[in-house]
Amino acid sequence: MAVVSIIGPKGGIGKTTLSINTAAALTRLLPPRDKKSDNRVCLFDLDLRLPTISSLLDSHPNKSFYDLFETLANKTWQIDFLRNFYQIISRFQWFLEGRIDAGDENLARCLAHFRNFNAELFLFTEFPQGDLLHELILDRNRVLAPKDLTLLRPILDRLDMDAFRQTLKRHENNSWPIVEEFIKYIEEYHFSILGGEIPILGKKAHRKRINEPELLLLFLDVLGKVLKRYDYVILDTPAGGVHHLSSLINVIDQVIFVFDLSNNIAVNGSIDALHSFIDYYEDFYQDFQDHKLTGLDKAHAQRLVAERGEEAVLNSLKNKKLGIVFNRCQNTREIPPSLKKLREYLDTLDKLETYKDRIQIVGMVPHHKVINITNNRGALFYNKDQGLTGHVDQIAQSILGADARPTLNSPDKDILRFLKIQNWLGFSKKLGRIASI
Numbered sequence: 419m420a421v422v423s424i425i426g427p428k429g430g431i432g433k434t435t436l437s438i439n440t441a442a443a444l445t446r447l448l449p450p451r452d453k454k455s456d457n458r459v460c461l462f463d464l465d466l467r468l469p470t471i472s473s474l475l476d477s478h479p480n481k482s483f484y485d486l487f488e489t490l491a492n493k494t495w496q497i498d499f500l501r502n503f504y505q506i507i508s509r510f511q512w513f514l515e516g517r518i519d520a521g522d523e524n525l526a527r528c529l530a531h532f533r534n535f536n537a538e539l540f541l542f543t544e545f546p547q548g549d550l551l552h553e554l555i556l557d558r559n560r561v562l563a564p565k566d567l568t569l570l571r572p573i574l575d576r577l578d579m580d581a582f583r584q585t586l587k588r589h590e591n592n593s594w595p596i597v598e599e600f601i602k603y604i605e606e607y608h609f610s611i612l613g614g615e616i617p618i619l620g621k622k623a624h625r626k627r628i629n630e631p632e633l634l635l636l637f638l639d640v641l642g643k644v645l646k647r648y649d650y651v652i653l654d655t656p657a658g659g660v661h662h663l664s665s666l667i668n669v670i671d672q673v674i675f676v677f678d679l680s681n682n683i684a685v686n687g688s689i690d691a692l693h694s695f696i697d698y699y700e701d702f703y704q705d706f707q708d709h710k711l712t713g714l715d716k717a718h719a720q721r722l723v724a725e726r727g728e729e730a731v732l733n734s735l736k737n738k739k740l741g742i743v744f745n746r747c748q749n750t751r752e753i754p755p756s757l758k759k760l761r762e763y764l765d766t767l768d769k770l771e772t773y774k775d776r777i778q779i780v781g782m783v784p785h786h787k788v789i790n791i792t793n794n795r796g797a798l799f800y801n802k803d804q805g806l807t808g809h810v811d812q813i814a815q816s817i818l819g820a821d822a823r824p825t826l827n828s829p830d831k832d833i834l835r836f837l838k839i840q841n842w843l844g845f846s847k848k849l850g851r852i853a854s855i
């Protein structure tokens with residue numbers, strides 16, 4: 419599986435447009451595994467604030483991310499919390515019954531967990547005996563050492579552990595989301611989409627919850643299960659990355675940076691954002707190597723290491739492919755000055771040497787009215803205009819790792835020749851028009 423993030427500095431520069439059409443191009447270029455299963459590409463709307471893909475394509479999964487979030491927050495997360503709580507209390511009771519002593523390592527761990535875990539989001543009233551659990555939490559500051567556990571005895575004595583176990587059992591089977599419900603395979607385009615149309619972060623309680631590492635980890639777990647089913651996953655990544663899902667962004671294989679050529683300010687913004695991205699990537703890679711990741715990043719990385727091995731994760735970080743797509747290009751003459759600016763900027767920051775061979779130029783999409791028109795009609799431009807098709811195919815071929823791409827280090831004329839070739843192929847009948855591009 420390869421995960422590709424299409425990312426860019428701000429809204430309105432074409433990330434979603436390029437994600438959708440690149441997914442279509444990839445789907446067409448990949449040979450189907452067999453006739454029945456050509457479902458190898460997944461397009462994934464990572465925008466938690468303003469998801470747009472499902473309405474753009476007028477295609478709606480049974481359940482959106484909003485539902486996923488609800489399920490995780492209100493069910494899975496709650497049950498996980500409850501399960502932890504049960505284990506902690508069991509230890510406490512063993513101690514009070516004299517079955518383990520005060521030096522027990524697990525008891526110390528449970529005590530620390532009990533004192534620190536975040537109970538704010540737990541819905542005490544939703545569960546039988548929730549009031550007793552709440553009382554325990556209210557008393558927890560008094561419990562500093564194992565001997566203080568006797569203070570909890572009156573509450574613990576009232577707690578029916580058999581009933582507690584029954585509650586856990588009852589919820590066990592239906593607390594985990596069914597991933598199929600969140601995927602929609604689009605017959606017309608032969609790829610799947612994942613995402614939703616309701617902004618998850620529109621709800622205040624969700625905005626609060628999204629900062630909970632435990633919950634985000636569950637979220638990433640579910641996403642991981644879905645992503646594994648596909649050969650290629652295209653992430654439509656909202657402006658500036660996704661703060662809350664940055665752990666996901668950090669471990670993906672390829673990043674395609676949308677470089678907005680529509681005006682000078684956009685060009686400067688794109689350059690700056692590309693540099694910030696590199697900075698962030700370097701920090702993450704370094705922290706991973708030094709075992710200094712913290713919080714969600716750490717937890718997520720640990721899971722990946724457990725799954726694939728440390729070396730594989732390290733390699734995928736080290737070899738992360740970085741590419742640029744120029745979008746909204748009115749004329750290819752705009753490209754060399756932007757490249758010059760980008761090189762100079764990276765050079766000033768001592769990054770050019772490291773990245774000049776690494777940052778590939780993977781494609782270019784002209785500013786074209788067909789794009790806007792088809793977008794507004796909820797359709798792909800990919801199959802509507804041959805010239806544009808060529809450009810998107812070029813991006814998709816880069817993702818497939820076809821042949822060598824020019825890099826930031828290539829002479830401008832090679833870069834331009836590469837970007838223009840597709841015009842000639844695509845527009846063989848419209849040579850007159852293409853000559854002016």
Ligand SMILES: Nc1ncnc2c1ncn2[C@@H]1O[C@H](COP(=O)(O)OP(=O)(O)O)[C@@H](O)[C@H]1O
Binds near residue numbers: 784789791794
């Ligand atoms: N190359 C292009 N030519 C013409 N219109 C474009 C081009 N790229 C994007 N657009 C238009 O710009 C608007 C914003 O694009 P979108 O993909 O939604 O941006 P983002 O996802 O970065 O916010 C859309 O209306 C889209 O049709």
Ligand SMILES: [Mg+2]
Binds near residue numbers: 465654
């Ligand atoms: Mg978008």
